Amino acid sequence: MEKFDVIIVGSGLAGLTTALELSEDGKTVAVLEKHKVIGGRTSSWDEDGMIVESGFHRHIGYYEELPKILKKVGVEVDDIVQWEEQIDVRIKGSKNKASFGISPVFGPIDTIKGIIGNNDILSPKDKFSLIAFFTNGFLEIVKNPEKLDKYNVREFAEKYEVSENALHYVVIPLSAGIFFLPPERYSAKVFFGLFLPGIPRFYKLRIGAYLGGMTEVLAKPLAKHIVKNNGIIKTDINVKGLILDEDMVKGVKLEDGSEIFAKHVVVATNLGGAKEILRGHFLNHPSFENLFALPTMPAVTIQMEFEKPILPVDRTTFGPLTSLASFAEQSRSTFTHVPGRLSVILTPPEKFLDMNHDEILKHVQKDGRELGLDLESGLMNYRVVSHPEDFHSLEPGNDHLRPDQKTPIEGLVLAGDYTRQPYFATMEGAVRSGLYAAKIVLEE
Ligand SMILES: Cc1cc2nc3c(=O)[nH]c(=O)nc-3n(C[C@H](O)[C@H](O)[C@H](O)COP(=O)(O)OP(=O)(O)OC[C@H]3O[C@@H](n4cnc5c(N)ncnc54)[C@H](O)[C@@H]3O)c2cc1C
Structure with a gap:
């Protein structure tokens, strides 16, 4: 026994x-x-000849405990991530994009440029309308988080009169990009709560793409130490x-x-x-x-390999008002064995959960076109990876x-x-x- x-x-x-x-x-x-591989939602594996992952992830610079346990097993975060100090928002119906610096300390110029620039899509009035939204959101999350859980992000934005443009190019990308949900379905408590730990540690703010599949760079080093400590890990x-x-x-x-x-x-x-x-x-x-x-909540991703990179840099990108909630080129960071690789997280997830994979591909290619991306030429391989019941709502x-x-x-x-x-x-x-x-x- x-x-x-x-x-x-x-x-x-x-x-x-x-x-x-x-x-x-x-x-x-x-x-x-x-499953056959360890790592759960932070895993990567061979799916019928294509290396896939549970979905592209970003390590946030203000995380504290994840870096500590990795350090315990000899892994330094700086050695396994490629840091990004900017995110891009692509504009539906045009080839334009807006770039926002997200790292006041590591990329101060980009951060300032993001705030005072991007004037072709955000007027000073649009930017101003976001101040009350963010200020009151952060005050409420500290003072009365339960009250905030009664609002969805759109209602909260309406309460503080966020302009239509600011909603489209800042609030929707952030809400759909971070947790795959449109703002009308996303709790304002979760939205502001997720940013909250970043405030006292704002100097740490930046995001990192993993330099390899997550089973390799995260799960396996942890597992190796567990086994070294006489622990047993059984898959399947x-x-x-x-x-x-x-x-x-x-x-x-x-x-x-x-x-x-x-x-x-x-x-x-x-x-x-x-x-x-x-x-x-x-x-x-x-x-x-x-x-x-x-309740549970699904997530659906599509991962594609191309003959050449789709985007000039491997950077987190949002595609507001399309099914491409967030996406990233990965051929220079996570999956360097292929000439081009795009990983996309889809919104709203329920719409794609039971959809035939070819249909999902066509849908994403059509929306890609709206964002100025050609996702048809040079496509070599693609897989859909779904998570029907992994998230809590x-x-x-x-x-x-x-x-x-x-x-x-x-x-x-x-x-x-x-x-x-x-x-x-x-x-x-x-x-x-x-x-x-x-x-x-x-x-x-
Ligand atoms: C597409 C996507 C993008 C994400 N992006 C980010 C991001 O950018 N940044 C971030 O910080 N987080 C991100 N996350 C969230 C993050 O991956 C999860 O919060 C975290 O990995 C959850 O870890 P967990 O151990 O709680 O659960 P899981 O990783 O889900 O682990 C649970 C494990 O239990 C196993 N299991 C279930 N039932 C049984 C059973 N009956 N018997 C044996 N085993 C069982 C499962 O197979 C699984 O391996 C993302 C997740 C997804 C899916």
Whole structure:
């Protein structure tokens, strides 16, 4: 009979962080992962001959805990990312784009140019209309975050009379680009809350593209250390439920009917996965009411390989008013083995979830044309990568439903970006949830 101190279900950043912390403390840990590759939403793999990833990611310079756990396993963020100090917004119906500097310290000139420039798309009046929106958003998120969760971003923008242009070229790109949702579906609490940690650490602000697939640059170095600490990581293992003995968790049941025992089980899956595992045991348990009530939200990406680069630089780009919420050329940063590579996150995600992949491609090529991009010539390969139930919904009114890592069930702890931590659905949030989960296990 296999027995561990702790079983961790899920090998995303939350699960790997939990496993790393506990194995460093001398606990025997087993990480069980449903998929063939580790990393969860930060993974990369070979999909029928094309290297794909869960979706293109940006490391934000103000993250604190993710860099710390990477450092613990010998990885410096500066060695695995290519920093960007600017983002581009492409204008529908023209070949023009606006560039915004996002890094007051690392790229001060670009930041100032972004604010005082871009006058062909944003008049001084448009820019001025954003001041009240951002100032009041940041004041409210500090003073009364719950009130802010009642508004969607569009309502909040209307309240502060953001001009139509500023809405189109700043608010929509930010909301659709960051969490794939149009502003009318995006909670103002999440929108401002995500920027909040950046304010005291504004000097750290910039974003980085990973220099390699995320399983390689993030997950594998963490996994290597867990194994070095005598931890076990098994892939292709689908956990179906828990082993319960008089309300105490004793281990997990696998899809093949076998059982693995442990003193603690940390369910570090995506929200959809957690609901599946816990449903059979706690659907009507009052302490899990919020978790089951918290809706999931999908994400859909299309990743394309070309005979030559589509964009002159590898830089995060937004395509407001089209399905291309955000996209980036990656052939000089993340995937240098191909001459051209574009990764696109689509909005609104639900529209594309069940769409035939050829149809998605045609849709994206048509919208690409509207943004002045030729996504037909030289296309060599493409794949659609979807995440039907990975995210918790970031729509207004849901944030209070996110559960704590600690549960009232002895031996059961939760982790994952949907659990309560201040960084919402981000890599930093996942890592923080893993740190909290490990602390709970160590204290019990
Ligand atoms: C397209 C896209 C773009 C993103 N962009 C960014 C970005 O730019 N910056 C940023 O900070 N964040 C970004 N994120 C969010 C970030 O990836 C997530 O917040 C974070 O990776 C979540 O980690 P996690 O460990 O909580 O969950 P996951 O990474 O989802 O890990 C959960 C794991 O549990 C496994 N699992 C589920 N059920 C079972 C089961 N029954 N048995 C065994 N294993 C199971 C899953 O297979 C998965 O590996 C993006 C995500 C996506 C999808």
